[in-house]
Amino acid sequence: MREVYQEQLGMLTDVLASMSAMVGTAMERATKSLLEADLTLAEQVIDEDALVDEARSRAEEYAFGLLALQAPVAGDLRSVIATIHAAEDMERMGDLALHVAKAARRRHPNAVLPDDVSAYFAEMGRIAVKLANQVSTVIRTHDVEAARLLEEIDDEMDDLHRHLFTVLMSPDWEHGVATAVDVTLLGRFYERFADHAVAVARRVEFIVTGKMPSR
Template identity: 70%
Template sequence: MREAYQVELEQLAQHLAAMSAQVAEAMELATRALLEVDLGLAEQVISDDAKVDDARAECEEQAYALLALQAPVATDLRTVLAAIHAAESLERMGDLALHVAKAARRRHPDPVLPEAVRPYFTEMGGAAVKLARQVEQVIQTKDVAAAKDLEAADDQVDDIHRHLFTVLMDREWPHGVAAAVDVTLLGRFYERYADHAVSVAKRMIFVVTGRMPGYGSDEDLTV
């Protein structure tokens, strides 16, 4: 029975890792749709979002079944609880990629981004996808050091996001209010995507250590 239970826990982790791969691909395609003004890619991301939603529902159903039927304790309980929260964050990452794709579709055949800000979104998109790929590996390996490294990549996205406001607030901004609104929203989507990736990584640290990063070193969240 114990061996079968551990197999179920591993399957839950693999489902989460697969979700990470899904949302990484979604943001990669959404960013390409944005930069390349590609309606087909935007439509693909939009139609595939239902698969991410289904994956979250499957993860949560499996996690709640483990809680109800196995009464896990200690590390196993942390694993199940972390999986529930991680699935929610991953689903939100999928939604943020969806928002990017919808912005690309809404403006098609015109580009959403003025030429001056395209390099920033190229960089943010690459960093965001890299974060999601790293999350996939962290879920599979439960590598605490690798999980902590994600915060550096998140800082990169935050720095670009802040710089975008400097660009938008420049009195010489020549692209009008609509473009400024689009750039503001899109920057926020990438910034939040990266934040959710870091949140998932912190959940994996919690699984291993019993402590949730960000709540203070003296607060033990051991279950």
């Protein structure tokens, strides 16, 4: 019975790690579509979001199966419940990449971003992908130190997000209210993507230590 449980838990881990890779790829493509007004890439992200949703459903199916059939206790139960929440976080990460892609599609063939802020989003996109990749590693290894490293990477995203507002609030801003609204929303999507990545890492730390990080 224990061997069956471990096998099923391994399948759940594989699905979660795969989800992290999927949302990282989605945000990478969405960022490129945003920066280059690439409609093909935007459509690809939009179409493939359903795959992330299916992966979450599969993760929940495995998790509920473990709860119903294996009757896990203590640390085992903690692992299953935490992974259910982690799958939800990663689905939200996929949704945020989807929002970026939809913004690129909505403004096509025009660019969404003025040159003043393009470099910010190129860097935020890079950090978002780095976070997703780090999450995948953390899920597979249960490395607490690697999980805590995501907090530092998230700080980089937060700094960029704050600096972005200095550009928007500058008296030199000349791109109008509509563009400012687009930039504000897009910046928020990247910041939230990072927050959800950190939430997944904290859940892994909870699985390992039994304590949810308070920071």
